Amino acid sequence: METFPGAHRPLYEVKANLFKGMAHPVRVRVLEILSAAPDVSVTDLILDMNVEASRLSQHLSVLKTHHLVVSERRGSQVFYSLAYPRVAELLATAKMLLGEVLESTQQQLLASEWTAPQEPAADTRGPSTITRQ
Amino acid sequence: METFPGAHRPLYEVKANLFKGMAHPVRVRVLEILSAAPDVSVTDLILDMNVEASRLSQHLSVLKTHHLVVSERRGSQVFYSLAYPRVAELLATAKMLLGEVLESTQQQLLASEWTAPQEPAADTRGPSTITRQ
DNA sequence: GGGGCGTTTGAGCACTTCATCATATCGTCA
DNA sequence: TGACGATATGATGAAGTGCTCAAACGCCCC
Numbered sequence A, B: 001m002e003t004f005p006g007a008h009r010p011l012y013e014v015k016a017n018l019f020k021g022m023a024h025p026v027r028v029r030v031l032e033i034l035s036a037a038p039d040v041s042v043t044d045l046i047l048d049m050n051v052e053a054s055r056l057s058q059h060l061s062v063l064k065t066h067h068l069v070v071s072e073r074r075g076s077q078v079f080y081s082l083a084y085p086r087v088a089e090l091l092a093t094a095k096m097l098l099g100e101v102l103e104s105t106q107q108q109l110l111a112s113e114w115t116a117p118q119e120p121a122a123d124t125r126g127p128s129t130i131t132r133q
Numbered sequence C: 001g002g003g004g005c006g007t008t009t010g011a012g013c014a015c016t017t018c019a020t021c022a023t024a025t026c027g028t029c030a
Numbered sequence D: 001t002g003a004c005g006a007t008a009t010g011a012t013g014a015a016g017t018g019c020t021c022a023a024a025c026g027c028c029c030c
Helices: A011-021 A025-036 A042-049 A053-065 A085-115 B011-021 B025-036 B042-049 B053-065 B085-115
Strands: A069-074 A077-082 B069-074 B077-082
Touching: A011 A053, A011 B011, A011 B025, A011 B085, A025 A042, A025 A053, A025 A069, A025 A077, A025 A085, A025 B011, A042 A053, A042 A077, A053 A069, A077 A085, A085 B011, A085 B085, B011 B053, B025 B042, B025 B053, B025 B069, B025 B077, B025 B085, B042 B053, B042 B077, B053 B069, B077 B085
Parallel strands: none
Antiparallel strands: A069 A077, B069 B077
């Protein structure tokens, strides 16, 4: 377990760690919300996301550990915001990539239907990055 | 477990899935290598990365399932390449973000040494996205 | 077509992550 | 100060992930 931020680790390990920090729907949703608003309280996050306070808090903790968000206490509430604008940029790039993947996968799907209509949509196993929108 | 690529899932789930696919050092390293070269054989990857064939193959399989790479057999060897140039762009954005995180964390470190020299580098717990380079 | 190289697949095991529930801390206001 | 609302933390069990080793598979060349 790495303890010190400045520890000597190769870049690909650090990158993998970054992606790991973003590899959960709740955490991505939080980052998306924080990308759209400069400042959101935990209360609002709970309402917007319809998630239990304890669960959300744990994920917020993960995001904070990974230096993706920062928190500030104002009165009885805690407000979170993105630690860097580039976090939003990373999400935007991911969205564009997913758009491309979706597009070409749909084309493949159409093509396979054209050449082999009886085949019920080949290559549908495993987790996929494709979806609507 | 989702079976069909076009399944109706919210965007944040799909994004999280994408990051999950990239959340491992070996997989990030592969993507980095493929970002620099248009076409790399499994043999070369094994040599470059100094990793066991079986292990690498499993990670390549994950990358393929997530539509991040494509493979092509030429003779006795299999060549992998990025499925989309934007995968490299995503890595580049991640690298820039990590650069910013590193910079500001180092500054904080300096500041804390300035104000509290006896404190042995506070806030060093948990996985961190910081490193050299 | 048999042997060898290159690549993939599968089973077993350790380890990590996540959701849930319970409990603790912090701040406000009566 | 005491009670309550808002967050955070800790423990537990279930599920997922990754590594190792073994075996299978596919292709090429003799």
